[in-house]
Amino acid sequence: MAKGESAEYKYDVFISYRHVRPDADIARSLHRLLETFPIPKSLRSSGWLGRSFLDREELTAGDLTDSIREGIGRSRYLISVCSRRTRFSPWCLKEIELFRSLHGDERILVLLLEGEPEEVFPEALKSLKRSKEGEERRRELLAADIRTKAVKSPDFCGYEKLSAPKLGIFRKEALKLLRETEIYRLMAGMLGISYGDLRQRGRERRLRLLLSISGMVLGVSLIFLFCLWNLYRRSVRSERRARQQTAIMILNYADSALARGDRLSSLLIADRAMDYVSDSMEEIDYIHSLDYSILNRALLREPYSGLSLLKTGREGPFYAALEGGKKLLVIGEDNGMELWDIEGGFRERSCSAPFPLVSLAADSESGIVVSNSFDGELLLWDRELKRCQRIGNTGEKYYTEMGLAGGGKFLLGFRSLSASPRLELWDIEGKRIVYTKELGEGKQLLQVLPSPDGSFLAFALSDSSVIEVGLKDLEERVLLEPEEGKSSAGRTMLYSEDGRYLYRCLEDILSIVDRENPSEKKSVELSLRCRSIRGYGNYLYLLASAGSKILLFDRESMEETGFLIGKIARLSNFEINPENGDAVGVWEDRSAAFWSGIDYHSKENKITGEIREMQDADSVKLSFTRDGKYLIHSAADGSILLLDAVGSGKRRECRGRLLSQSRNRSYTLHTDGERLYLFHTGEGKLLRDWELPEEVNPEFNVFSLNSTATVMAVSDTLSANLSLVDIASGEVLSETESRKKSAGEGVMVTGIQFSKDGSSVFAAFSDGVVEGYDGRTGEPNGFRRELESDIVSIVLSEEDDAIAVNTAEHRCRIFSLPDGEEGEELPGECYSLYREGGKRNALGITGNDIFRYTEGEEIHIVPTNNLRQGMGNEKLNSNSISPDRRYLITNTGGDTVMTDAKTGVYIRSFGRGDAERPVSGRAYFTEDGEKLIFDSGTESSSLERVFREEELSALSEKALRGRSLSDEELSKIGRSQ
16 A cells, blocks of 8 residues: 555554563553543544554564554554563564555654653654655654653663562553553544543543433442442452462462473462462462472472473484583574573573574683584584674585584584594684594594693594594594404593593503503503593592493592492493582483482492482483583483582581470480480580480480470380480489389380470370379379370370370370360371460371361361372371471471471472481471471481571572563463473
8 A cells, every 4th residue: 555545444553562571461451442442422423443453473474464564554543562672673663664654654653661762762753754834844753651650760670670570560550551641642642632622521421421320220229239249259259269270270380390300490480370369369378388389399409400491392402511501502493503591591592593403512611603504504603693604514414413622723523424434623713624534434433532721632433442633733643552352332531630641441441541651551450341431530430331330440549449339220321520529320211310429438339319300311411511510411302401410408417317306396316326416406506415325225215305405304115114314414313113013015115205394204105004204203293094005106285284195096185284184086196286266276197188176176187298198108207397387297217398287288308318218217397497407317317497488489589580481481381281
């Protein structure tokens, strides 16, 4: 349509905007307001149609679609929604230019979101002109302004940098301005009426309508209001339930991402889920528990936990590190390049290549990037990955593998897909091949190894020979001759840190070549046949050819010193952390694990923990970043998993496993089998240690501390009585005697508890007797009950006015103190007994679920996640309750599991369970509930902080660095579940 040509308009307005938040939200609201705007009666002949064009899909093609071109051509006016991002959108600029070419400059209006006009208006808007008396003059734009006072402030950072909650607040305020004033300004400009007149007419119309309706409904107002209120309540309830289900569904998506090791995505998804939440929802506690669980598990990571998952869409994805290991360069799904921020776990930018890429190489220090495409083109890219220059062409066959050497001066390309594979070395600056190595038919290249100073390259070939090439003179020399009958595969070579020595393992022989005197080769016979070598400090790690054992070799003493012992399977890949010497291994059955804190002189360094996130696909490549903080793993399914090698959970180790905690939670008693240790729980401070008496065996004796940690009660396994011991002196203050004669064979003490003031101590016996004693003299205090069932534990109420007795039949009997009057009988085992609202309450476990009981009411059952149940025999698990009774702690004999006692949601696990953990363990909260102490090893305990939800939310916001999840990303995640 030519400029100025009359047309039959289909739309009143074409809305031009960027598909980002809040621009898209504002555009959608503007669209609704335009189509529902009440036109004054006197202006209804103006031809206003009540239809506006708003494109719903973001453009990805190179030009405007036909539907958009048609919409612009058949629209009377154009409104440009302008923010700081508008002038960078090629699509918005094209829409404005096309409208100008078809309709001229007179019918363009602006809705200003942020910034000053000179700053945010595209040049196409600044250059608008209008015709007057045959002259063209610059036209002043009609701009509706929805910038709030905060947005106009010089300190405003821009919508794109706001967190999701703040963005919602600012957007709400802008929409209020649009509805109340600025929609009238836009409509006045398009209807040819003054702004004040239009607003006044709107007020008058609303007043007349109100008076008319009031007169009509006066007689039935009460019924109408009741019906309206009822409908409103139903509508609100339906909307709230829908938003509630949406929030729960999105949180489940976040949990799925977490299970795959994609922690950063899980945080993004969980953050989006909480946008739907309000405190009036029925399941608000459950939703907050789910969110708290995700925040705990995503932010408080154990070492070698998955951090972020990259889906490249390619089999066997190739990657290279840049900027010292801070960035990751990959060939993406569209065969172009993508640059990822490792710590942030997000794609920083991507670029399309002239031809689909097949391989790439990058130098982490210099930032040089070279790509090879399917047509053989070699391209050198700048640091921004925006421009490239041609180096040359590889010919008929592309390079299957590439690498950079000499600080990025040389490109090494290997061509394996041919009858005669060969190596080629390119001078990048000179854009020419300077060295070629024909391997010959049947030979294979097993490894290319640059020297630490970048001056040499060593090649290991399948005939067991090793050739070195100098990068200055391009002269080659044979470091190790071929050995007939010997075979090698994998990474069998390693340079020393100073580059003087080359180590090569070939079956059961370790060769050490002095590069300054190659004839001075040394050979060491190994106790195992080995197939791969790595190094850290003075030690070599040599992978056994059969199985998964890794041999440790001291370079200085030239002797084997120890082993890393894996599972009974064959390791397919392993790597060493350059920062601390940790080893990570992947087996052929796809399982993965790590060894940390390695003792180089131990014959049995056993696996420290499993890496569950790496077990979904065959391993392709495994490497650490230079600082050792991150582990990068690519798999055959096209995924690249970034793992946090350090972890973020902070804990303090305490000597010995837990025996008991004082009633006020301030002190804990530990043992390592030889000594007893008294710790201040909250501080993790050792207060005293003393030798464990010979007659005491922690596996059979029961211990208890009074609130001041001055007296310890210990059971007597022979007589089923108690010894009260002064902790300061270690002397026995007294012994109970009531059961010395009556104790039968097999009767033992199963539980001991002091009263809060320490004046009384209560003991439970396996034959069904529970009895109370004086806390200093050991004399019976008058309380004694005999049950028909064996007793497994006892719990005193917080007020010391009742005692809960848990029996072997998984029943709980409650008795008043001091009279012993029998009260309630509850199903399950009680772990907390207290008074609230004048009524007795109990909290405990029934079966695998949590029960809550309030006196005079029915028992409330809270189903729990199976993760809480722990290892095989649940009778070996120990349970305890947090001081605020919100969380249940279960020590499974391996991990310690925290469960929300109100909702049953699994929150997190502390530690990693393995076969070396104790069969039975304990865990307790500190007095303030902010720390947890738990058995973490055979003879050790760990003290770890428990973060509140608001603290984790702040940490999550910091980790996400202002990122938010778009609707398109959320939709994609939902489809992938």
